[in-house]
Amino acid sequence: DAKTTQPNSMESNEEEPVHLPCNHSTISGTDYIHWYRQLPSQGPEYVIHGLTSNVNNRMASLAIAEDRKSSTLILHRATLRDAAVYYCILRDLSLGAGNMLTFGGGTRLMVKP
Amino acid sequence: EPEVTQTPSHQVTQMGQEVILRCVPISNHLYFYWYRQILGQKVEFLVSFYNNEISEKSEIFDDQFSVERPDGSNFTLKIRSTKLEDSAMYFCASSEAAGTGNQPQHFGDGTRLSIL
Numbered sequence: 001d002a003k004t005t006q007p008n009s010m011e012s013n014e015e016e017p018v019h020l021p022c023n024h025s026t027i028s029g030t031d032y033i034h035w036y037r038q039l040p041s042q043g044p045e046y047v048i049h050g051l052t053s054n055v056n057n058r059m060a061s062l063a064i065a066e067d068r069k070s071s072t073l074i075l076h077r078a079t080l081r082d083a084a085v086y087y088c089i090l091r092d093l094s095l096g097a098g099n100m101l102t103f104g105g106g107t108r109l110m111v112k113p
Numbered sequence: 114e115p116e117v118t119q120t121p122s123h124q125v126t127q128m129g130q131e132v133i134l135r136c137v138p139i140s141n142h143l144y145f146y147w148y149r150q151i152l153g154q155k156v157e158f159l160v161s162f163y164n165n166e167i168s169e170k171s172e173i174f175d176d177q178f179s180v181e182r183p184d185g186s187n188f189t190l191k192i193r194s195t196k197l198e199d200s201a202m203y204f205c206a207s208s209e210a211a212g213t214g215n216q217p218q219h220f221g222d223g224t225r226l227s228i229l
Contacts, residue, residue: 032215043117043204043220044148044156087156093215098169099144099208101218103156 004088009108012078020073020107022088027068030094035062035073036101037084044087044103047073083111115139117221119205125227126195134190134224136205145188146206146218147180149173156204162188200228 005023012018024033034049048055048062050071055062061074075082087106092098118137126132138145147159160170162180179191188207192199202225206218 034217038156041222043206043222044218045220046217049215049217091215099161099216099218100146100158100169100171101148101156102158105155 004090004104006086006088006104006107008105009110011110011112012075012082014080014111014113015077018075018078018082018109020075020086020088020109021070022072023070024088024090025069027090028092030092031090032093033062033064033068033071034089034091034101035060036087036089036103038087038106039081039084044101047086049091078109078111080111080113083109085109115219117205117207117219119203119221119224121224122222123225123227125229128197128228129194132192132195132226134192134203134205134226136188136190136221137186138188138205138207139219140186142207142209142219144168144208144216144218145180145182146208147190148204148206148220149201150204150223151201159190195226195228197228200226202226 032049035047036044038044048060050062063072085106085108087103120135145162148156150156158171160174161168177193181189202223204220204223206220208216208218
């Protein structure tokens with residue numbers, strides 16, 4: 001999987017929006033952008049994924065730059081429960097690319113009451 | 114919502130002993146995975162399993178490791194002769210059919226393996 005770069009940590013206030021950035025300047029045309037998060041003492045949890053267009057689901061929104069070299073995960077109203085490590089992962093859809101997830105260090109999001 | 118369950122939540126084993134970690138994937142999923150996370154480090158892929166055989170494995174997954182789907186519902190990871198460096202959280206995951214990179218993986222909450 002191509003490399004991603006994320007800030008080590010970010011802070012947010014409760015009930016405010018959070019924008020978590022991810023740079024992936026070497027992304028290829030067959031890479032999907034996936035986001036997972038890991039709450040304390042839990043396994044990783046799927047959040048959202050996209051290819052080119054912005055995506056929304058019940059958990060978050062994903063904004064993808066027009067050149068696809070960066071993306072932003074948006075939590076519209078952070079809650080204390082959103083405190084977690086957020087991972088941006090590229091997944092290649094090419095035949096034979098494999099299904100493994102390659103986790104980096106992610107961004108540790110701290111939410112202040 | 115269906116979930117992946119793992120047992121036990123914590124396993125303590127003497128070095129050199131065999132250990133089996135158990136997972137029940139989501140029932141209609143066909144791809145299964147094991148990952149591990151050493152304390153304070155990144156989540157690392159170990160192995161993926163589809164159609165009763167290993168489809169991918171990492172360098173970590175050496176001859177001491179094996180996986181099995183013994184009965185159509187459980188998915189197990191066996192470590193034959195544990196070493197101190199095997200101490201980690203082990204996560205099981207599963208995903209739906211058509212194993213493409215577009216399918217989300219659903220993770221259990223892990224088994225903490227402590228080797229003494």
